Structures are given as structure tokens and as C-alpha cells.
Amino acid sequence: MMSLNLGPLALPLDRLPLLAALVVALLLSWLIGRRQGGNADGPLLLTGLTGLLAGRLGFVLQYRDDYLAAPMSIINVTDGGFAPLAAIAAMLALGALLAWRRPLQRWALTGALAGGLATWGVGIAAIHTLSPEPPTLPDAHVQTLAGDVRPLGDWRGEPVVINLWASWCPPCRREMPVLSDVQQERDDVTILLVNQGEDPATIQAFLNELDAPLEHILLDPRSGLSGHYGSGALPTTLFIDAEGRVVDSHLGELSRARLSRGIEAIVAD
Known part of the structure; x- marks a missing residue:
């Protein structure tokens, strides 16, 4: 929790x-x-x-x-x-x-x-x-905007940032430019933007309004990841190391500095 x-x-x-x-x-x-x-x-x-x-x-x-x-x-x-x-x-x-x-x-x-x-x-x-040991990266599947299904296990073995968000959430919308900038600048970590509970048309409409390029947009229609990690609010950001362990987490809007600190915790020297 x-x-x-x-x-x-x-x-x-x-x-x-x-x-x-x-x-x-x-x-x-x-x-x-x-x-x-x-x-x-x-x-x-x-x-x-x-x-x-x-x-x-x-x-x-x-x-x-x-x-x-x-x-x-x-x-x-x-x-x-x-x-x-x-x-x-x-x-x-x-x-x-x-x-x-x-x-x-x-x-x-x-x-x-x-x-x-x-x-x-x-x-x-x-x-x-x-506190119980945070759950590891689950054997769950997410969807792409194109409708393809991908297992989260595809990202095991590398440091990953998972951002749980929704387009109706104001702090989620405000932090998107920060996530976009870091996605473009860093190649030592993958940032997955996993939408919670919305349909592809709603997500695409939001992305069309956003003046920031985003990669790795994924869908979690039943909000399974929020339940898996015990997150009670959005946005939630999870910093997961190469072994699938949650090393750090943040509930609420991210600043660039807070994102940097979390990435430092999971990226090997």
C-alpha cells in the first residue's frame, strides 16, 4: 500500500x-x-x-x-x-x-x-x-493504442519508470511535458505511460491536444496496475529496477527533479 x-x-x-x-x-x-x-x-x-x-x-x-x-x-x-x-x-x-x-x-x-x-x-x-515488500513487475498484459497486446515482461531486465495516469486527471496532464522531455533525453531508462481505465479514442484525443511528443503509451483498461501496486490516486509513478523491484515511488505530480532522483535510484552507475 x-x-x-x-x-x-x-x-x-x-x-x-x-x-x-x-x-x-x-x-x-x-x-x-x-x-x-x-x-x-x-x-x-x-x-x-x-x-x-x-x-x-x-x-x-x-x-x-x-x-x-x-x-x-x-x-x-x-x-x-x-x-x-x-x-x-x-x-x-x-x-x-x-x-x-x-x-x-x-x-x-x-x-x-x-x-x-x-x-x-x-x-x-x-x-x-x-511495510510489505512492494510487488514486482507483474505477469500482466497491456495494450497499445493500435490494439496490440504486450506483456509487461517484455521490459524485465532493464530499469523502467511506470507512470499511471488518466486524461481526466489535472496533475497527470501537467506532468506530461516533463515526462516527454526526459523520454527524449535519456536512453538508459524506459518510461512507460500506462493509462488507467480509458478507451483508445479518449486517449488519442488527449494526445492530439498535447504539444509534447510521447512514447510508450499503453492502456490498462481495468486499472489492474493501480490495484497491483496499491495506488489510491493518480498520477502514480513507480521506479522499477532491472530485477523488477520497486525501488522508489511517487504519488502526485512529478517535477523534473523528482523524476531525476527516482531514475538515479534504478539506473546502474
Whole structure:
């Protein structure tokens, strides 16, 4: 399972530890602050926001060439681009400074930060440990726009990116130029654009409107791949290595930088 479905909303599982860390940190700030006479909610929130900004900035700098090609994507934080080590370093540095300058809030802030960071780390470890092994590339068949049937096994033995999409999905439509550009530029990975549940005429009409060349358009009429990989929303992008294992995944709109990071995880040095 890649996401937690809450009615029409799908929350990626890797966001849950961050939410849990925020709750724990605020609770500890309140509990310790009651005993020490100095609630640290303000400094705590400032430290947390600084960490988020630093984590985003660290990722942007790491993939600066991709972001320079599309500067507006820097503010699209839904792409999940985040550098945890940069975030932790910034939070610890600012937290230490604020704790030193605010004696009354020192213990509340220190305890809240420690508890929040510990919860975040334990949550991430728990997801990786307790989550079942992602399914491998299935022995399923997909269709081409021409009506030919192809087994997914044809792509075993090479790194593959599978993008699950539909023409009615706005973020799917927005990310198509990014996928098109990378398809044209890279020959070390195959990007399969597997439509979920739509008929050939609908897909072709969408492609005719799109000002971007796309390759490897495939049809999954019964949305079998979404069910196979436990995806609760579109678009979903799966990064699969040459052995058919899902090494990385992304739920939601892709930026060029996020696509680059996922490809790095499956392409051999």
C-alpha cells in the first residue's frame, strides 16, 4: 500500500511520520512548558518551518539544473523533493540558538525537538520495516493504442519508470511535458505511460491536444496496475529496477527533479 485513503483524499504513507512528529513535538512542548513555566510553541514552530525550508532548499540545490530549467517548480512542494539531513541540521542549529537565548523555554523546546525528531525517525524506520515488500513487475498484459497486446515482461531486465495516469486527471496532464522531455533525453531508462481505465479514442484525443511528443503509451483498461501496486490516486509513478523491484515511488505530480532522483535510484552507475 502506497497511500492512506481518507475518502477522496490519498495521503502518501511517507508523510505520516512527519505529521506524527509535529503532534508529538507540540504535545511535549505543552507538557514540559506547564511544569517549567515556559511554553515553547512559538520557537518550536519557527524551528520546524526553518527545517522544512532548509530541507527543500537542500533538494533544490542538489538538483539545481533541473529546477533552473523550470524555476516555478521550485515552489511546487507537492513533488516531495526534500533533503532530510539539511532539514535536521538547520533545526538543530536554530533550536540550540533559541534554547540558549530563551532560558524559560529551554527545556520545553529541547524536549519537544528531541521527541519530534525521534518520532520522525522511528516512523520512517517503521514504514520501511513493517511495510510489505512492494510487488514486482507483474505477469500482466497491456495494450497499445493500435490494439496490440504486450506483456509487461517484455521490459524485465532493464530499469523502467511506470507512470499511471488518466486524461481526466489535472496533475497527470501537467506532468506530461516533463515526462516527454526526459523520454527524449535519456536512453538508459524506459518510461512507460500506462493509462488507467480509458478507451483508445479518449486517449488519442488527449494526445492530439498535447504539444509534447510521447512514447510508450499503453492502456490498462481495468486499472489492474493501480490495484497491483496499491495506488489510491493518480498520477502514480513507480521506479522499477532491472530485477523488477520497486525501488522508489511517487504519488502526485512529478517535477523534473523528482523524476531525476527516482531514475538515479534504478539506473546502474
